[in-house]
Amino acid sequence: MTDNLIEIKNLAFSYGTRPILNNVNMAMSRGKVIAVMGGSGSGKTTLLRLIGGEIKPSAGYVKVADQIVHQLSRDELFKLRRKMGMLFQFGALFTDISVFDNVAFQIREHTGLPESMIRDLVLMKLQAVGLRGAHHLMPAELSGGMARRVALARSIALDPMLVMYDEPFTGLDPISLSVIGNLIRRLTDALGMISIVVTHDVQESLKIVDYVYFLADGVIAAQGTPQEVKSSVAPFVHQFVHGEEDGPVPFHYPARPYQIDLELESVVA
């Protein structure tokens, strides 16, 4: 077994004829928080779905714990997924059951543990995200940041080796934002797992991650540690990290020349 729990080789994926990812290579080892950054539509979420085995790559492979994900049978895939957690963008909590039951869901489905032990485990997970006191609430009674913390507790319920976060910082106030960021860091260290954070929140994620991949148009445009990224002079990385309006990623959607659209060609001529 190699050191890398996750290995991605020459990965490519396309929807029909539209390429989404092309020749992506990554390696990740335990205890690390990895950020995957890129603009909207750069293929970040697709990458997570490929790692989770929801979709199959058109070329290359994703290897998790020495198993090639897309070659697994459905049962084997489900077995592997028990060791994975996923935090969806808006939490995706089950709205018809309480916070407690949400966190207990996986434990009840996959283990035959007695209810008293489940109670202890759930309260421990909720304690880790600071919401033990909210265990009796329904998801509709939670704020956006709290819902995401509960979802985080739910995704680590079975102590996974890998947790994926799909835009965990979107739409949060600054306090909730740093709370979630710090939780990701702390839980990754405590559980010795891998965290893959798909995000476009540069400032928050650079504080907590160990390594960054930049995706642009389906390929890895740049990668490095946060220090390397911050000081990078590569035009794309510079534009992204500093949030500049125009650069390799243009401000304007491709269009005909402005003057022609305004029917000013006669004036120009």
Add this chain to the structure above:
Amino acid sequence: MRNRIVASIQAVGHKTIDGVWRLGKASRFFVWVLLKSTTSFLRFGLVVREIYFVGVLSLIIILVSGLFVGMVLGLQGYETLQKYGSESAVGTLVALSLVRELGPVMAALLFASRAGSAITAEIGLMKATDQLAAMGMMAVDPIARVVAPRFWAGVISMPLLAAMFTVMGIFGGYLVTVVFIGVDNGSFWSQMQNNVDFRYDIVNGVIKSCFFGVAVTAIAVFEGFDAPPTAEGVSGATTRTVVTSSLVILGLDFVLTSFMFRGVS
């Protein structure tokens, strides 16, 4: 001109292919649900919970509608029958109409709009809010955990609801004709008892409602699971559930009736 004709023929072709393709997808989904149904029976509590939502909560509308349908039947039946001096046959009329046709069909139509639409909306929204995807990522199959229990709950509830609709209807007919109008109590019940056959009328009615239960819930769960994950998509799917199941119920009713009652003497 020629292009326009070609385009309109193509449009018909595309619609047809789409329809056939969707039907195939629905059939595959249906088989998939059946294959994944073991969990529903091993953990019957999941089904019982759904029976409460689709069955028990539909009781009010089913019972009240049944009562009124029976009352109207009694009233109309009496009106016509008394012209021929055979008002004591009103019990038979009410019972046969309800047991054979109105009970299963009306209950199924009400069930489709009350419970079918709710099932579609719930599953569709769970999909739109990533709850189904989250469940899949937790290695829990959403078809086994969410879809199959709802399907079986509907299949189990439907015949029971139809039976209760029929009973309430007969009671409504009794109330109007015997209690209010004054038709003879003894002949109302004895004529009914003589003319309603258990195997021929009642069993056939129950078989009908079983078919309707499978059809309505299969459509409802498929539409929900297949709904585009947007507000518009879920609302469209809910509408389609009610429209499609109503049409399927009425069409299926004709087919079943022509098989069951063709030897009417």
